Amino acid sequence: MKAMLQKIRKEAASVLASGEADLVLGWGKGPLWWQSYPAFIEEEKETGSLTWDPFCVPNLSKYLLEELWVKQKVALFLKGCDALGFNQLLQDKRVDREKVLIFGIPCSGLIDPQKVERAGLHQGLHSVEHQGGELVFSYKDDQKKEDPSSFYYDKCLTCRHPNPVVFDMMLGDAVAVNPQERFAAVGELEKQDVSERYRYWERQFSRCIRCFACRNVCPACSCRECIFDLTDPRWLGKANVLSENQFYHITRAFHMAGRCVDCGECARVCPVDIPLTSLNRKLIKDLNELYGEYDAGVEPEKEPPLITFNPGDPAAFLES
Amino acid sequence: MSVVEEHHLFEPMIVAFCCNWCSYAGADLAGTGRMSYPANVRIVRVPCSSRVSPNFILRAFQRGADAVVVAGCHPGDCHYVSGNYHARRRFSALRRFLEFVGIETERFEIHWISASEGNKFAAIMKDVTDKIRVLGPNRKLRDVR
């Protein structure tokens, strides 16, 4: 863990010093143990404040939408999931690859603060670090060592691309890739009968507070004006009623159909823990089954399934 | 109210998006052929089934439709060559996705109806109406305000 941090700071400093980049996107550390946030470093001397710890989960690539307008060249650090998100922005022609310098970070999984809290380890906690295959929880005056596997984000357990698929320089050796089955939750829900499933999703969508964090964090959601903010045509009001929450989530999931890179950020940021990953993965599973394996974010030049076709396509309805 | 009575009173409202070149013309042919079908079906004309966006389907359910039908040309017959191919993929994914969030598949149907299949148009609309009359009103996704 420490080695990666040194590399990050070294590379950041060198690109800024050499003028190869006029902005470095990394992560900074907040006062509390889980607070690792996107940091915008413009001078070499500030690179010391960069951090790398099990909480550096925010995807930095979406900030390029704003920063590339005012910066000549931006260097940034991308984990496996971040890189998929970056490729989706690339496929949507929202970023200019030439103006971006990518340091790839092979990632063996990050820690979910909610799981730390549920395990009751958060009281008085100062920091958490990977040391040799163990997770070290440091408090004011003592330490605890735990096995990391029960603290990883769910999305990390099913991560299929921990080694970044796009980079200019890789900052470490490739890590092992043995993802758990990612459609398990979807499979469970599919087993229920349709009204039972409706009640399940009705409960989830009723909790939505329409904060739009899922949309604003998503690398595949990069419209200049979102249809939900438009007043004409008026697709969505501001009332928190079930029917409008359903309309929003179903439409947004469908805008992601064939484009969602399954990075799990929407589910992470949702303040009321709506299982948005299951929505996106259902569409990924169906589109793969119907129209062939398509791994969004891995090959940006390959056309996503819903904007191409072949005459012999199967249909999920009776074609009389 | 017994099941039969309840069904008798309940008149489903069905929105059908029909493509101008094939299924809308098929509906016209059903008309010229005086092939009657239930008045519950209301047709919205679109140039091609590929013009029907999932937004309109969700909006129809939101505003009270008990079932939505999208009708287009038979694959290969599309006046715009590939419109229904895109529609086939899009609505295959949408149909399974709506079922996943709890909407019965009977409530969202897709049919390929050519300009010469007036009888098929009438038969499908009658069949959908009967099925939904049994299935009952759709309160899911509906805006109750």
Next chain:
Amino acid sequence: MKKIKKGDLPLLWEHLARGALLYLPLNEDGVVNFAPWQKGARVNLDSLNTVVPPKNLVFPQSETYVHFEQKADALDFTPVQEPKGDYILFGVRPCDVAGLTVLDRVFLEDPLDSLYENRRRGTILALACNEPDQSCFCTTFDLEPGFAPAADIMLWDLGEALLWQAQSAKGVALTQNMDVYLSEATAQEEKTAEQLQVTAAAAEAAAVREQEWALDGVKAVAKEMFDAQIWESLSRRCLGCGICTYVCPTCHCFDIEDFSRGEQGERFRCWDSCMFKDFTLMASGENPRPSRKERVRQRFMHKLSYFPARHGGLHGCVGCGRCVRKCPVSIDITQVIKEAGGLINRA
């Protein structure tokens, strides 16, 4: 001082629920929010804060207040008045009780908001925090984790039982009605409650001191903060979503919108967030707060400077820590206070 054994709580709740709508922090799919209680509901009194504050019960996210219908050539209005039914809020943390007080200052002072007033009738049973979280900082605003003066009844968790102290006329009345479930608290139990109060406050204050910032620096916040560099750095990573404002117990901005269907419809009030891009978008297309920098600045300056200036020093923040915990990119109000404090102390 009374007490009630935790085992008897379900009976108490069942009794309370017969007379009025009883709200408790309920766990639904792992998320704890205030919701109407029914028998067998999974109550969770241990989690410090509900995700969405009880503000949602007195100032709901959307609230219809008038129906309209097109009649021949006139528009016919019928006001919508929520029934005046009584309700009981059980298990409210002191910071949320303080949050309601802040909202009272906004909605119950001239001009009176009748919708809010109609919903504000309930009885509030506050539950003291024994172990504030690192992200809690209610002490910063002269509040106590272990005590809520504005609550009708104050409860302390002693492990096996809850200590029960009426603090208002409504509280006294309710205590009498519920007497059958209550028993006298021993002096020792009262002492431990006090002890809990003190240790909780001390623990939090220590955590706050450890991050070396203090409120006093903030009091002089005004012009100097407006041009501070912190807004640039903080806002640069802000996603512009509405989490911080919608989980905040004191945010009270709202928008008015119409929903119409054919010839009839309704007008409703709904939460709005100053962090949204179109919050100050004018019909002309002009936007006085065009970028996120202005919006982030406005949110914190309002809570820490403008609101106190207008309401006799009462801050627009109660230190519950929800925005700190829920912000996807860890924008932390305590850093703003620290920066403000540092600025003033340095000057």
Next chain:
Amino acid sequence: MRRIGVFVCWCGTNIGATVDLETVMEKARQMPGVVFAGDNKYMCSEIGQTLIRDTIVQERLDRVVVASCSPRMHELTFRKTAAAAGLNPYLVEIANIREHCSWVHKDKAEATQKAISLVRTAVAKAARNKPLQADQFAVTHRALVIGAGIAGIQAALDIGETGFEVDLVERTPSIGGRMAQLDKTFPTLDCSACILTPKMVDVAVHPKINLYTYSEIEAVEGYVGNFEVTLRQKARSIDKEKCTGCGICYEKCPSKVDGEFEEGMSKRKAIYVPFPQAVPNVPVIDRENCRWFTKEKCGVCKKVCPADAVDFEQSDQLIKQKYGAIVVATGFDLVDLDEFGEFGYGKHPDIITSMEFERLVNASGPTGGKLLRPSNQEPPRNVVFIHCVGSRDKSRGKPYCSKICCMYTAKHAILLKEKYPKSQAYVFYIDVRTAGKEFEEFHRRAVEEYGAAYLRGIVGKVFPSGDKLLVNGVDTLSNQTVELEADLVVLATAITPRRDAAALGRMLGIGTDGHNYFVEAHPKLRPVESHTAGIFLAGTCQGPRDIPETVAQAGGAAAKAIALLSKETLLSDPCVSNVNESLCTGCLACLPVCPYKAISEKTITEKVHGQERRRLVAEINNALCQGCGACSTACRPGAMNLLGFTNEQLLAEVDAICL
């Protein structure tokens, strides 16, 4: 606020009978934006249209809704009416309360409610319509005719006559098509070649017709008036200028192949001319069977050619050409007999198809016109003809009637008798269809003068026995089973479209029906036009028909093409997609879904916070866009909006229709 006028049509009793139009009008007056509601017995009549025009002026209407028959019938009429009164024609909406309401719902109350709902929907959409202007584009004064059978030849001649350039493209080495294979034609027994070859020569010498034989259509782009077609002129391996047509090359060529023209009954060489009267009379090398191209050996033809015209180096040429109109005349194929085992086709040489019979009696055919049994080259005495092989057969073949078999089988019976007075023709038939001038008389002659025995019934089995064939069938008139001994059995096989018709249809953007025939714009009123403007249909590619009908249809298609080419410019349909550049992110998800490649990327520069910013957006070529709307659906932010069916209009319709 809108000022919408609703005009309700009674259509005589077609609508008025089952819809209470008074109530509809009363309800219409209360709809948002409606300031006038009126009616007329026939809104499309002159009186009806005058009512609309006058009301537009008197009531200062800014939108018109006509509740009448299908927009596919009179949308154009009422748009012109509105335009005549100074209202932009695209501010008119039609509520289809006839085909979609009065004609299909018997209960008056229900039908009335439905009509009201349809009117409300049309009013809601009209309120969101915007005035649209059609723009003009130039027409290329050149026509393309695909397929040089009699249909293509006739169309090319008719178009060429009016002075327009015509490119006539034929896939086989010679023009002439199916008709060149025929011996005589019914009902006049004219020799097919005698009436066809003069037209073939006319085509070859016509100054305005450019002939592309042994060529195919590679790609079709563009739209009416501006088609851009890529032709593949396949290499003939013969230099046309030098070749004198002496024929030594195909005499000496050692490689023998089944001749397609002779329906496989005789061999042709690898270097060959399909038939003597071929136009152009220049041989072609079939590179799949020529030993030089397959095994780098031989080359005899090159050595013996006195004019040194053989050129192995020739390669296919791709020719790009612009056209204003296209006539499709690709002709027909015959049904594949694999599924008709009961007739034993392919199991015995004496079981042949009618086309093979046509070749056997043809003087330039494999037997020089002598009708001989393929098995032993002996003249046949008893010949059994079987109608409807594959036609009128729902289960295996084609449900439709192939129209011409009854007549050419009668012709074959007559030809048989003429060649062998002692022979006897038996014809198994279901119904003898003689719907044409002199057709019935021709059939009676075959029966009365030439003694053809017509047996009404279906053949159960044909199987060899000794050196004869046994035909088991039934004669329903005498209600007996029949077993005939035959020297020859001739199957009147069903007509089908070309095997690759569907692929050509996709390339041209014209539809094909369930059997792969090209679909006409309207079965009764527009039989020679396809649904795609500028593309016309002639001959059997659109359905079974005989030569006179084909020639008539070819003339009709030519007339349509000429009407189009005679215009200098055409008005484009303004209902095309429109890009809102402030919403467009330049993701170009719309580009691949456009069937007409009408979308391209464009870089725009704009000032943002004082900074000059360049970014990518989508751009539409209004001339190429045909208004399908696929891009508007693919566009997530709604930047791409199809005019006439915008998101605002369709949303208003869905909201109104759900009330």
